[in-house]
Amino acid sequence: MRKIYLVFIVVIQFSCFSQNKELLYNFTSIPQSSLVNPGADVSYKFYFGLPVLSGVSANLGSTSFSAYDLFANNGVDFNDKVRSVINKSSSKDKAQVNEQLEIFSGGFRIGGTESKSYISFGMYQEFDFLMYVPKDPGILALDGNQNYIGKSFNLSDINVRAEVLSVFHVGFHKKIDEKLVLGGRAKIYSSGANATSTKNSGYIYTEEISGTPNIYTQIISSNLELRTSGIAAFKKDEYEGNIARDIVHNTFFNGSLGLGLDAGLTYYFKENLQFTASIVDLGFIKQSKDIETITYKGYYNYKGSNPSFNPVNEPGNVFDEFEEAIPKETLYDKYTTWRPTKLYSSMQYSFGQSRSDAECNCKTQTNRSYLNAVGAQLFVMTMPKEPFMAITAFYKRRIFEKLDLKATYTYDSYSSKNFGLGLAGTIGKVNIYALVNNILEYKDVSKANSLAFQIGINFVFQESED
Numbered sequence: 001m002r003k004i005y006l007v008f009i010v011v012i013q014f015s016c017f018s019q020n021k022e023l024l025y026n027f028t029s030i031p032q033s034s035l036v037n038p039g040a041d042v043s044y045k046f047y048f049g050l051p052v053l054s055g056v057s058a059n060l061g062s063t064s065f066s067a068y069d070l071f072a073n074n075g076v077d078f079n080d081k082v083r084s085v086i087n088k089s090s091s092k093d094k095a096q097v098n099e100q101l102e103i104f105s106g107g108f109r110i111g112g113t114e115s116k117s118y119i120s121f122g123m124y125q126e127f128d129f130l131m132y133v134p135k136d137p138g139i140l141a142l143d144g145n146q147n148y149i150g151k152s153f154n155l156s157d158i159n160v161r162a163e164v165l166s167v168f169h170v171g172f173h174k175k176i177d178e179k180l181v182l183g184g185r186a187k188i189y190s191s192g193a194n195a196t197s198t199k200n201s202g203y204i205y206t207e208e209i210s211g212t213p214n215i216y217t218q219i220i221s222s223n224l225e226l227r228t229s230g231i232a233a234f235k236k237d238e239y240e241g242n243i244a245r246d247i248v249h250n251t252f253f254n255g256s257l258g259l260g261l262d263a264g265l266t267y268y269f270k271e272n273l274q275f276t277a278s279i280v281d282l283g284f285i286k287q288s289k290d291i292e293t294i295t296y297k298g299y300y301n302y303k304g305s306n307p308s309f310n311p312v313n314e315p316g317n318v319f320d321e322f323e324e325a326i327p328k329e330t331l332y333d334k335y336t337t338w339r340p341t342k343l344y345s346s347m348q349y350s351f352g353q354s355r356s357d358a359e360c361n362c363k364t365q366t367n368r369s370y371l372n373a374v375g376a377q378l379f380v381m382t383m384p385k386e387p388f389m390a391i392t393a394f395y396k397r398r399i400f401e402k403l404d405l406k407a408t409y410t411y412d413s414y415s416s417k418n419f420g421l422g423l424a425g426t427i428g429k430v431n432i433y434a435l436v437n438n439i440l441e442y443k444d445v446s447k448a449n450s451l452a453f454q455i456g457i458n459f460v461f462q463e464s465e466d
Contacts, residue, residue: 019098019128020379021057022392022410022420023435024454025344026276029404029424030433031107031458034120036344037278038171038183039264043116043462046108047431050457055102055124057454086138091157092385097129102456103166113463116175120185123168125251128340131160132385145206149216155202155224159384163194163337165285166251171262179268187260189339191285192251193230196337198384200224209303217303222326224296227335229256229287250289258285260339272350272370281339288334298326341382348375354398371398379412388413402426410437420452431458 027033028042032055049055105122109115136153145151166189173183202222209215230250234243260283267275300322350370373396381388390412397405408420415438422435437452 019096019340019342019381020388020390020410020412021454022377022379022390022394022408023406023422023437025377025379026346026348027396027404027406027422027424027433027435029426029431030456031120031431031460032102032105032433032456034107034171034173034183034185035262036280036342037264037266037276038173038185038262039181039266039276039278040173040183041175041181041266041274042173043118043175044107044109045461045463046106047458047460048106049102049104049122050459051104052101053455053457054105055100055454055456057098057100058452083142086133086135086142089133089135089138091132091135091154093133093135094383095129095131095133096388097127097162099127101125105458107171118173120171120173121169123166125164125166127162127164129162130340130383131162132157134158140204145204149206149208151205153204155204155222156200158200158224159198161194161196161198161337161384163191163285164247164251165189165191165255166253167260168253169262173264181266183264185262187262187281187283189258189260189283189285190251190253191229191256191258191287191289191337192247192249192254193228194256194285194287194337195226195228195231196335197224197226215304217301219302220300220322220326222296222298222300225293226295227287227293228291229335230290232290232292254289256285256287256289258337258339259283264344274348274350274375275346276348277345278343280342280344282341283339285337285339286334287337291332291334293331293333293335295329295331296326297329300325338382343380344377346375346377348373348396369398372396400425406435408437415441426460429459429461431460432456 021036024030024033025036026040028040031042031044031047031049034040034042035055101124103123103125105120105124107118107120109118111117134157136157137155138157139148140153145153167187168190169185169187171183171185173181175181200223202220202224205219207217209217230247233239234246260281262278262280262282264278265276269275302321350373352371354369354371373394375394377392377394379390379392390410392408392410394406394408396407399405403423403425406420406422406424408418408422410418410420412418417440418438419440420435420437421439422433424431424433426432433454433456435452435454441451
């Protein structure tokens, strides 16, 4: 059991990602900014991303501990470190994973040279993971119930979901007038593998019967459920394939399908005062391929000496009674999962008028360009227990004609000192960007609560000026 929880702790520490992309949001020097706001005020003749390298992102974080807490060479026994981590965590502490790899992407203007309507498209692979720390089951597994007589261990602390999927999307955005930009995106999801266990309840309770030493009443009320799609085949004895290869095969339109929608807008109260908002991944997947649902549901009340629920050393028929009271059942019904929906919004004030180095084109009326911008962003994401929220303050600066910088400070449940830095530049037709969060933590990543980066390369073609 200790090995299981060691794996659990390491998974949380090294697989904890947040889906907030505060540096990319409204950083319109990067075409991928339209992925987090389809109504972003971006313009180009056409662009396409370098396949696989146009959008690569990875993030790391933890709400309750760091790698240093487990692996520091400080003379503390490792088992005590694991116990300390479990004890100081709460059932609201969580691990999140979101990894994205853009397979291909592109976009182009439609309707002629004077048009301000654009089509974008692409496909990306995504991995989602969310797990709340199972506080009570963790204590029970590590310490047993000897020192917790009279305590009820809450089984609803077991709360996890994970999915590997691909997303094909087509978007449209249009600048309605000088004040308003609207955009939307349709998505087709293909889920290669899904595991969901988010609606659990029940408890384990042990009480010593008064006046009868070593005689106990133990109650187990269980309503546990694990739903999986695209995974059951891998557990069969006759399976001889390659799991990673087969999951990839299922992910790209060979798995369970679903639909999604993004929508967004940009509105200018004044030429230099901007509001943006977007909703991303409002959608669902109908899990229908290789379905298996495992349940442990029932009620067990045992009175007597504290039993060991081990079939090897089973005390009489106690283990059989337990299995009969709380049986393992396997179902094969289809089920629906909802994507974690993200909401963004921002206010931006721009100042310091920019002067272009290019020759003046007096035949064309152009909007003013500003050197600086400051503002704030809000991010909210749906979760099974309560929404995840983050607040970001940012500063943007045009350093050269085709080099832009964005600096951010973000406050969320992972970190209160998350400073980020992003650069986006264009050399000829090549657009390159690099975004890094929590830069202060790179001096000692073993103590980091949150790390993130995103890089990409695109080819952007603007209308030539006559």
